[in-house]
Amino acid sequence: MTGEVRSLLIGAVCVALAAAVPYVTDGYWLSIALTAMMYIALSTSWALFSGPTHYISLASGAFFGIGGYLVATGMSDYNQSFWLMMFVAAVVATLLAGLIGLATLRLSGVYFVIFTLGLAEMIRNLVSWVQNNFLGSRGLYVLTDFTDAHIYWMLLAVAAAVFLFGWFIDRSRLGFALKIIGNEETVARHVGINTAWTKVVLFMSTGFFAALVGAIIAPRYSYIEPNLVFSPELSFLVVIMALLGGTHRLWGPLLGVIPFTLIWEAISIWVPNFTTLFLGLAFLTIVYFIPNGFVGLLEKLRHRSVA
Numbered sequence: 001m002t003g004e005v006r007s008l009l010i011g012a013v014c015v016a017l018a019a020a021v022p023y024v025t026d027g028y029w030l031s032i033a034l035t036a037m038m039y040i041a042l043s044t045s046w047a048l049f050s051g052p053t054h055y056i057s058l059a060s061g062a063f064f065g066i067g068g069y070l071v072a073t074g075m076s077d078y079n080q081s082f083w084l085m086m087f088v089a090a091v092v093a094t095l096l097a098g099l100i101g102l103a104t105l106r107l108s109g110v111y112f113v114i115f116t117l118g119l120a121e122m123i124r125n126l127v128s129w130v131q132n133n134f135l136g137s138r139g140l141y142v143l144t145d146f147t148d149a150h151i152y153w154m155l156l157a158v159a160a161a162v163f164l165f166g167w168f169i170d171r172s173r174l175g176f177a178l179k180i181i182g183n184e185e186t187v188a189r190h191v192g193i194n195t196a197w198t199k200v201v202l203f204m205s206t207g208f209f210a211a212l213v214g215a216i217i218a219p220r221y222s223y224i225e226p227n228l229v230f231s232p233e234l235s236f237l238v239v240i241m242a243l244l245g246g247t248h249r250l251w252g253p254l255l256g257v258i259p260f261t262l263i264w265e266a267i268s269i270w271v272p273n274f275t276t277l278f279l280g281l282a283f284l285t286i287v288y289f290i291p292n293g294f295v296g297l298l299e300k301l302r303h304r305s306v307a
Helices: 003-019 025-054 058-079 082-104 109-137 148-170 173-183 185-190 195-221 231-247 251-270 272-288 293-306
Strands: none
Touching: 003 025, 003 148, 003 173, 003 272, 025 058, 025 109, 025 148, 025 173, 025 195, 025 231, 025 251, 058 082, 058 109, 058 195, 058 231, 082 195, 148 173, 173 185, 185 195, 231 251, 231 272, 231 293, 251 272, 251 293
16 A cells, blocks of 8 residues: 555544534534634634645635635525535635735735734725625624534535645645745746746635635634634634644644633633733744744654654
8 A cells, every 4th residue: 555545544534523513412512613613724724825835825715714714795685505615615715815815925924914814804804894885784693504524524625625735745846846935936937837827726726615614614703794704813823723734734723622622612711811912822832932833842752753
């Protein structure tokens, strides 16, 4: 059995085990599992782009918000089906990500970080302004028959698609090009790699998956308003979870999402006024103590044991 086949079989077993979660738990713990699955899909899709390129994007909240808000608008104001609006939201977010990528991916470092954060805030404020001045109501209702179990399974399907997409990318010419870009972008251009096109394609995939997750989560909220779905906090959480787990392995974000979701839930319940402080401390901890995430720590320990 080849390594690639073994990887796919392990992935299939993990998906099957994850799919059984709603059958063994419900209520509070199913809600926690649902939240974790949401961040697994978001963090892994973020890592597909930011991991190899080292571009830190804070636009996840914008694409997530587009998914949730378009589903809510279509269902509440125009009586469209959930599935149609989910498709529309994914297409709109993908096209927007392509336009943003073409305009901004020549930036790098802190300039790209600032731009993507500003973009998310601009979209949130623009949607709020349009909602308040032209649509006559602050929020929208998303009423479906979906239970938490249904939403969890849909998120699991998206997460599995992200992993499968990443698996193919890693073994393609595009994945090879991304690795060269991440190591030295100037060299990549000199050897004939179209760095702009390569980065835009992966950035579009991030927008696509984030919008799908936002659309699927919308029925869980039931009542949608711009400040809820266009939350800048979500963008920071996605980045922290991915970096905590480690972005140089496809499964790395898993190691960050699961423990961080549990800790974040506890802090949100017991000391909600300290969530922002906790985010700052988490960033500092990652930068100074585990820059390569838990995956880096595990690999370092393995090398020491072999030596």
